[in-house]
């Protein structure tokens with residue numbers, strides 16, 4: 001049995017991914033930042049279905065803590081799975097960040113860079129010695145990169161997710177010698193707690209998104225989790241260095 005690390009497993013896409021991977025018989029280490037209860041809920045659901053999952057706290061915006069986090073991962077692998085490596089990493093933790101270019105403050109910009117790009121970059125670097133040869137990484141980017149939002153409003157957020165796509169491609173090249181596959185997924189609008197529960201708070205805007213989506217609805221976290229799990233599994237064994245948009249066909253053909 002392999003072990004997958006899913007960052008941001010306390011809600012939304014990360015939670016659904018942790019559940020999906022556990023359902024496929026893998027062990028899961030999932031991280032949370034502020035929402036400890038969400039992480040406990042994820043673990044409880046996995047355990048109730050006969051799986052094994054361990055929650056660890058991680059602030060992706062604080063790289064000084066990454067060495068201690070890697071040490072905790074190493075201890076957890078040994079104690080729970082009698083393993084010295086894990087087999088897959090899902091870099092999912094992150095936040096939304098809609099704002100028009102002229103309104104974006106340096107503080108908003110710096111937070112997005114620190115968490116979405118810098119955090120993902122250096123966490124992956126720190127965990128790499130513990131990732132087994134032949135393993136896989138999926139980075140969660142965004143459809144705001146693969147399909148430019150015609151209404152604008154995502155310059156800083158999307159540029160950081162674009163950086164994640166470029167990082168994915170260079171990692172795929174450099175890790176190929178260890179047969180580690182690296183891919184990115186670009187989710188379209190997905191019903192999660194993102195941006196302070198924006199989809200719940202501004203439910204009146206959802207029909208507009210649905211109208212722009214070929215398949216006519218908002219994405220659900222398990223729509224994205226299924227693709228991530230496929231990319232990590234042997235079904236994805238011939239896919240590396242790719243970015244896969246999973247959006248139900250958002251703004252398709254426009």
Ligand SMILES: NC(=O)c1ccc[n+]([C@@H]2O[C@H](COP(=O)([O-])OP(=O)(O)OC[C@H]3O[C@@H](n4cnc5c(N)ncnc54)[C@H](OP(=O)(O)O)[C@@H]3O)[C@@H](O)[C@H]2O)c1
Nearest residue numbers: 008010012013033034035059060093094189190192193194
């Ligand atoms: N939902 C969408 O429409 C959509 C579309 C494209 C891409 N995405 C991307 O999908 C990923 C998951 O988001 P989601 O939609 O599932 O939102 P979500 O429900 O808000 O989940 C976000 C997760 O990331 C964690 N997180 C946030 N900031 C963190 C930090 N500084 N350090 C560590 N963990 C942090 C949260 O942990 P706590 O809650 O425990 O703090 C939570 O587990 C993000 O990278 C997001 O940019 C989402």
